[in-house]
Amino acid sequence: MRLGLIGLGRIGSFHAETLSALPAVGSLVVTDAVPAVAERVAGRLAAAGAGNIEVAGSVPALLASGLDGVVIAAATDAHPELIVAAVEAGLPVFCEKPVARGAAEGVAVLRRVEGSGTEIQIGYPRRFDAAFVAARAAVASGELGWLHTVRSTTLDPAPPPPEYVAVSGGIFRDCSVHDFDTVRWVTGREVVEVYATGSNRGAESFREAGDVDTASAVLTLDDGTLAVVSNSRYNPRGYDVRLELHGSRDSIAAGLDDRLPLRSVEPGATFPAGTPWQFFIDRLGPAFRAELTAFTEVVAGERPSPCTVADALEAGWIAEACALSLAERRPVRIAEVRTV
Known part of the structure; x- marks a missing residue:
């Protein structure tokens, strides 16, 4: 073609x-x-x-x-x-x-x-990562039982340039939206409410753009499952993309391989033993x-x-709700921001 x-x-x-x-x-x-x-x-x-x-x-x-x-x-x-x-x-x-x-x-x-x-x-691309696909299948099969907690993480190794930050739309729309899409896709559930917060301890360019460099959000799904999303522009050890699913029967994770950019301080621990992922293209190359x-x-x-476009908009509504929650420091229902 x-x-x-x-x-x-x-x-x-x-x-x-x-x-x-x-x-x-x-x-x-x-x-x-x-x-x-x-x-x-x-x-x-x-x-x-x-x-x-x-x-x-x-x-x-x-x-x-x-x-x-x-x-x-x-x-x-x-x-x-x-x-x-x-x-x-x-x-x-x-x-x-x-x-x-x-x-x-x-x-x-x-x-x-x-x-x-x-x-x-x-x-x-996380919809095409082998471990994320396996996680979705585990939820769909029922082998985890009912979910009570989901943890989705995206940590960048270094902040993007100020010019990018200024037009990015903010961390929730630019970065966290991958986690929001993952939570919906893997669990098969919809987000009904969010509470988000964030902070700035790095470059002034984030503050100048009305953005934050580190953010967390708690998402309540329509069946009562809680999803915790963590993001930062500062993770000098590498590019960290992970997903945890905790259910009534079992718990699983995607992203726990030997290139995980996290250092264990447990005595005698050797995991992870590989070179940490440094770039999203390396970490998600096969998925792309x-x-x-x-x-x-x-x-x-x-x-x-x-x-589809409709699928992407669902993640977008969650990002909009998180941005409003951060600005107004309160829980926000998705229905407050949805226009279709």
Whole structure:
């Protein structure tokens, strides 16, 4: 198949490498807001042996180049316009999260594309991580009994640049939203109420952007299960992504491997023994490949989207509720922020 890729920043360049190596992808057309970037990425892929890499001078040119599907990895603010443009061109779309910078814009996208018959997949790679998939299966099988506690963790090794923080929408919309999606997807339950808090002990850029560098949230699910979400931009030991599920019959965890970026001080302990994960692309590399492979199956008509715009909006409502909870220092019901 012939796919297009819009946006060749950090994640876009990584997707270009992944897509060009997938057996289902016969050719890849790339474009970026900075033409020199597109030429550089295409040249690097070609030098590495990737065939059939083309460069389009603009998004309209890319959309008109005879594609079977489109991958969007551009800046968040461009997502709504690009999703709609691809759908109007009749092309299945993969778009990195979020759908839009805020929930209102996300709802507008949903209303523009619903009923189009065109598949849209939003990027949440933990849905494709082997351990997270196994955790979901364990919940669905009933082997854990009824859940009482879920703990989801995302700790970044270093803060993003101030320019990114200023347009990120805040830690709940940018970082925690992965945990929110995971909690919903793994448990199969909906969040009904949140209480969130946060602090700033690092760079002043977070405070200047009205954001926090460390946050925690307690989510109450519709069956009474409690989920605790922990996030920080400061975990110098590495990139820490974990999930714990505690039930009436058993407890399990995803992310407890020898590259866990956590140091035990138990006498004689040797776990974890490996080199800590340092970057999200390393930690979730196989998941990203599985996610994009799934998109090629969506393009081929072999499966429906595994993460729709509506799915992504559900995680977005939780982020909106947490942002309000942090600002007003009170519990917030999801119904207070939901507009659809």
